[in-house]
Amino acid sequence: MHYFEFATEDATLYEGEATQSVNTGMDEILEVRKDMNDTASVINVSRFLIKFDLTFISQSVVDGLIPSSANGAKYYLNLYDAGSEGLPRTHELYAYPVSQSWSVGQGTFHDDPQTTEGCSWRFRTGETTADQWVSGSNNTGGTWFSGSGYEASHSLTLDNVDVRMDVTDIVDKWLDSTIDNDGFIVKRNGWVGNLNSNLEEGNTTRYGNLKYFSRDTNTIYPPKLEVRWDDSNWSTGSLNAISGSQLDDIIVYFKNLRPEYKQNSKTKFRLNARERYPAKTYSTTAQGLVVKYLPSSSVFYEIKDSVTEDVIVPYGTGSRVSCDREGHYFNFWLNGLQPERVYEIGIKVQSGSATSETFQQNYYYDSWKFKIVR
Numbered sequence: 001m002h003y004f005e006f007a008t009e010d011a012t013l014y015e016g017e018a019t020q021s022v023n024t025g026m027d028e029i030l031e032v033r034k035d036m037n038d039t040a041s042v043i044n045v046s047r048f049l050i051k052f053d054l055t056f057i058s059q060s061v062v063d064g065l066i067p068s069s070a071n072g073a074k075y076y077l078n079l080y081d082a083g084s085e086g087l088p089r090t091h092e093l094y095a096y097p098v099s100q101s102w103s104v105g106q107g108t109f110h111d112d113p114q115t116t117e118g119c120s121w122r123f124r125t126g127e128t129t130a131d132q133w134v135s136g137s138n139n140t141g142g143t144w145f146s147g148s149g150y151e152a153s154h155s156l157t158l159d160n161v162d163v164r165m166d167v168t169d170i171v172d173k174w175l176d177s178t179i180d181n182d183g184f185i186v187k188r189n190g191w192v193g194n195l196n197s198n199l200e201e202g203n204t205t206r207y208g209n210l211k212y213f214s215r216d217t218n219t220i221y222p223p224k225l226e227v228r229w230d231d232s233n234w235s236t237g238s239l240n241a242i243s244g245s246q247l248d249d250i251i252v253y254f255k256n257l258r259p260e261y262k263q264n265s266k267t268k269f270r271l272n273a274r275e276r277y278p279a280k281t282y283s284t285t286a287q288g289l290v291v292k293y294l295p296s297s298s299v300f301y302e303i304k305d306s307v308t309e310d311v312i313v314p315y316g317t318g319s320r321v322s323c324d325r326e327g328h329y330f331n332f333w334l335n336g337l338q339p340e341r342v343y344e345i346g347i348k349v350q351s352g353s354a355t356s357e358t359f360q361q362n363y364y365y366d367s368w369k370f371k372i373v374r
Contacts, residue, residue, distance in 0.1 A: 001231040002313045003066065004336025005057065007215040007223040009104035009183065010050040013121040013141050020138055021127050023107030023118035028217045029082050032093065032188060032210040040204035047141055049098060049119060051183030052225040058175055066227060073229040075171040077152070077184065079163035079212040080221035086208030087158060091200065093210065094189055095152045096144035097170050098182040100124055100133065142185045149173065161210065164226070220305070220338045228318035234296050237325030242273060242292045247351045249276045252364040254345075255327070260371045263339045269301075271347065272327040291327045295351050301330055302346040303337075306369055312336060315348050337372045344369050
């Protein structure tokens with residue numbers, strides 16, 4: 001199962017004499033930058049803050065709808081590239097839990113005059129001495145917890161700048177109230193003001209500008225917090241199996257796929273499979289109507305945008321198909337899908353041992369599409 005929460009607040013913090021008080025709470029882009037003069041004697045960076053409402057997730061863990069991380073739940077921060085530029089071939093992006101409260105504000109970077117009400121590099125909530133991130137300092141750029149369990153990272157390449165960062169340890173600390181949920185700060189490694197550092201923020205190497213869509217984007221790519229867990233159940237009752245050479249040529253079909261579903265609804269998709277050419281036998285029931293089951297724990301689903309082909313839910317542990325006495329099914333919470341978009345389902349069936357020559361992975365697509373409506 002996959003559940004998604006969209007960001008409720010985000011803003012970029014820009015270092016620099018002219019930008020240290022600028023609020024960007026309404027900007028459509030979040031940036032992790034590093035700007036230097038020709039001699040690298042002046043280095044200014046940016047970081048961004050992002051926060052998610054964990055109310056539903058927290059209550060769902062208490063109610064048993066979502067398992068604890070100890071029982072298999074994983075949390076991922078999803079960010080989508082908005083035209084990053086000048087990047088090295090590989091580098092790292094880091095996230096930490098913010099250690100103080102902040103106000104998102106309603107400014108943009110290009111406001112004239114500047115909007116200073118809300119968070120900025122120097123201030124948590126606005127331009128007053130009392131709410132500086134660090135009292136008496138104008139070169140702070142946020143404060144955060146660090147150390148074991150308080151740091152997450154993700155490797156970036158030129159071919160894939162999108163982020164799906166495992167932040168399970170940090171979210172756990174919010175859910176068990178070890179620390180308050182004041183969101184993530186996302187940045188490169190290291191810290192400014194240390195020009196002899198080999199770490200990315202402090203050294204004199206140029207790393208380009210990372211750009212990600214914010215919650216205020218007009219695209220279909222706002223930031224998301226993803227929860228993934230295995231909710232599959234296997235209880236076949238009196239059904240017969242499709243196995244061995246029968247798996248070489250099967251037909252997969254859905255029984256209850258509707259053309260439209262309401263935004264934020266929950267549904268159970270039903271699907272079955274049969275041999276394309278069943279063996280002849282004497283029976284009072286047509287063989288095409290006989291429900292059979294596929295290999296246990298080896299059937300997965302995928303959800304992707306039908307137009308862009310962006311994968312929303314990938315094949316994996318959180319997309320394992322279940323089985324009961326009526327056949328195969330999977331439950332799906334539709335909250336992570338954008339309204340007025342069409343989505344497509346794919347099915348993967350594995351058979352044989354992964355270490356043997358009989359191992360197979362077969363993929364099935366048959367225009368299984370549905371639209372999310374408001």
